[in-house]
Amino acid sequence: MNYPGMTLWFTGLSGAGKTTIALGVLHEIKARNYRVEMLDGDAIRCHLSKGLGFSKEDRDTNIRRIGFVASLLSRNGVVVIVAAISPYREIRDEIRCNTTNFVEVYVKAPLEVCEARDVKGLYAKARAGKIHNFTGIDDPYEAPLNPEIICYTDSETVEESVAKVITALEKRAYIFTPQNSAVDTN
Template identity: 50%
Template sequence: MQNGVTLWFTGLSGSGKTTLCLCLDQRLQQMNVRTELLDGDVLRSQLFRGLGFSKEDRSLNVRTAAYLAQLLTRNDIVVLASFISPYRDMRAQIRQSIQPFVEIYVKCSLEECARRDVKGLYRKAFSGEIPHFTGLTAPYEEPLRPELIVDTEQHNEDQSTELILAYLIEHGYIY
């Protein structure tokens, strides 16, 4: 059994948001929990081709995801939303529009994210090919009071997934 909830994973590019969503999704499906993944990169490629990274463009991407998450959550789906969503005001608006909402800060240092550089984005940003890159030339405002902080430099995928599952069980979102 389950109740709907949106788990909003925020953090720098390369921090592990999507990886954690995929791991958690697999575990939840094994528990017969209905889930839906919303990923910033996928939304951009499927709905918003050509969308840039200005604050306005990021806001459009995130507002659309929040609307979809709201619809799914109210229909008892566990939504796993993976979005950098760098601005606190943006995340506060999302929090107001979706209930219940769990902000998960996927914490990882800029240096470690750049070392991982899974998509080659940091290399491009350091060379100037990508302007307005979050954490380098554009701001990332860390959450002030997220419900959960998962430090991917301290915990591996399995440990991080267990922390999130324990939170969901403890707070009655899955049982």
């Protein structure tokens, strides 16, 4: 059976939980036999956007590239999951306008929580001046104004956030609840 594709765009600060929740959603959607791909911001920077820096212009170029690939895949019936900081509202809104079936998920966590989760030590390096243009420290993060879904990762478990996303996608008929395969014996 063919289903319309869609783009599920996770945005939030580094360490908010975008990739963790996106992977949980990916596994749930894949288990329902949908065609699904994940575009992770870190992986895209290593391959498709290699050589780009962290200026606003370079960040916008990176997000446009991710958005272009997501749009190509989704218009061909793939559920595309994007997990990228994508700090600027204007470029996210541009991607939304150019993408059919776009759902924005704001993975929200206070900066201090993200810093406490930072296993790579990037926030500490940014605060020490060793990394420049770091989102949330010396470069802005512009939170979405009207995301379809908000995951509050400082107060929700990963499982609760994944379930929230899956439920929202079911309510919008982007994915469907699996049918019970048990045979009715009545």
